[in-house]
Amino acid sequence: MTFETLDIRRDGAVVFATITAAPINLIGPALVRDLVSFVIEAEADAGIQVVVFKSGDPDFFIAHVDVTRISEYRQETIPLAGEPSLGLLFRRLSLSRLITIAQIEGRVRAAGNEFVLACDMRFAALETAIFAQPETGYGLVPGAGGMQHLARLVGRARALEIMLSGEDYNAAIAERYGWINRAMPAAELDGFVRALAQRIAKFPASARNGVKTRVNSLTLASAEEFREDSDLFLERSRDPVSQARTQIALQQHGFQTREGELDLARQLDRLS
């Protein structure tokens, strides 16, 4: 399996998929196309049981979507999602027979955070991982499942705080909030995730599927709920207030540039 924005390495029944969408791992048409192809191929290979998603960039796991190419990347979701919707693509990933683990180092914000929320588990480096759901700062709402997952995982008050503040959260707080499974020192993270992935991959698939199917039936929001959020995001992205803020962010605040995104939370302060 060879992709433009994913580096694939296989070890037995575990595949390590490293995101390499330079310069800052934006979710654009290329990354969505590659993710879709990768999942289709991996699901078709009965020898693959577990997928670990990592980043090739120490500063960014996934920045967020490329706001200048929304309709393009949405089109790329169709082969797996059945309709143009990043939220429904991510929901489809949560339903996969593959067990997915996000190994998070660096920043993961907005739809990037929604991607890791769609994974079955999330482990993050205490020193470098940064989480945020900053859409409201741009007049948008999380449209790819973040509202669904956060409301269920961290409860009403913390979900509102995360999404209304748009602030950066480190891995220690993310763990305390129940946003991620666990935070640990970067030096331990790789070995921990590798051992966990191999262990899970060796257990009988039939039992694994039984558990995942039941847990999804109890915890995963319906396609209808994801679609409603997806539509609300699209509606807001066409709103003049949102478009104006996004343009100013792009032109004056380094939005979608490496330097501007390093401290996005403070850029948002200046935008207001």
Add this chain to the structure above:
Amino acid sequence: MTFETLDIRRDGAVVFATITAAPINLIGPALVRDLVSFVIEAEADAGIQVVVFKSGDPDFFIAHVDVTRISEYRQETIPLAGEPSLGLLFRRLSLSRLITIAQIEGRVRAAGNEFVLACDMRFAALETAIFAQPETGYGLVPGAGGMQHLARLVGRARALEIMLSGEDYNAAIAERYGWINRAMPAAELDGFVRALAQRIAKFPASARNGVKTRVNSLTLASAEEFREDSDLFLERSRDPVSQARTQIALQQHGFQTREGELDLARQLDRLS
């Protein structure tokens, strides 16, 4: 805006509402009337986006309801709740377009705790905040939404522990249980909440409303559920066992007095 039991200070789009219902911030007719008027006025002022609730008493955020004036304070809820019910008033607050933040120092128990559970976020001082839901000790049940919020936020076992023990909980444990957003040193609390409130207030209202509406649809219990708890509280408050315990608490254990309420959990031990 001038009120008997609320001190209002405005800073841009943020209003700081300090509860000053001496001697111990009991929820009686005056405080309910003022809260109702304040919310109606603040919602009508398009320049106000965020409300921070604080206490003017370092020992008490809100003690609980005045058990000698239940039908009076219930009447005062009608202009906002539509019917005499503190629970439905608090639920109405959770549905407000205003973003509400509780900045908690001192004790907040029973309906006081249900008030902060109705706020959109809760931040508390590690040194002084104390939380309790002690109704069962008096033969009552939480009737203003506490059962709804706690069951969803902290899960079955912790919700039962909190409500069946009626114990005092400090801010550190409240944070670990997911009862509050975060505990922090008192010296940092004021600055943290002020900055958060101002940040939220500067983001576009349309996006904020989108997020709050969706999160409420996923996490806020129905009016029917609140009404059922409200009715159960009323039913229990008329029960002879409950009335006898409350009378003894009032007459012999300093219930509703400053001194008796400082260590209410131990007063409850003696009552049993």
Add this chain to the structure above:
Amino acid sequence: MTFETLDIRRDGAVVFATITAAPINLIGPALVRDLVSFVIEAEADAGIQVVVFKSGDPDFFIAHVDVTRISEYRQETIPLAGEPSLGLLFRRLSLSRLITIAQIEGRVRAAGNEFVLACDMRFAALETAIFAQPETGYGLVPGAGGMQHLARLVGRARALEIMLSGEDYNAAIAERYGWINRAMPAAELDGFVRALAQRIAKFPASARNGVKTRVNSLTLASAEEFREDSDLFLERSRDPVSQARTQIALQQHGFQTREGELDLARQLDRLS
């Protein structure tokens, strides 16, 4: 009350039920029969309000079910569950008017963990308590309510991690995950639980029942959901893959022996 596998001690309205099903507190026909009889007798005694479950074995609270006697112990559940199902027996326990507290020292795995999840509260010793839901390692799924409780308590990602890894978790992590109420030093545990139980027992039963009934209606899965998991467990236990793994575990890896169960998570590694 005298039982083969339960040691009963009463202190006022609190009963301490110590599990003594040597050698490792397996859930077999004897322990189920005793649990059923004990609950029926305790519920019929209006003087009993709270039950504390403890273990007589410092290394094992409850190991898991005796996999060689599944249909036998299931038959023993009928007097309380109404049908042969450990999950429905445990659900019936969650609905009891008795308040149940699990005081956990030593290992509690699989159906043992599902038993403590059915209790109203769980407190565990930091030094010795170990939790696991390892069914998938044997080609099985948790069939006695574990999927229901874990999905609701710890959320999608942590529930999947716990059940797909089958790993051992210590009390500190179990507390951080929201799996148990609280972890504390073994030296404090006994006194803490005793005081809590006595306090709860002295509050009016009518209020306690009101709270428990309402919280159950919000948090306890339906009989239908429990039955579906129970059936899925039975189906998987008859699967050749599961039967082969279980036989190898019994014959070569010390499964259901004291020595083999001390480090069950590593035995599972070797099994794979």
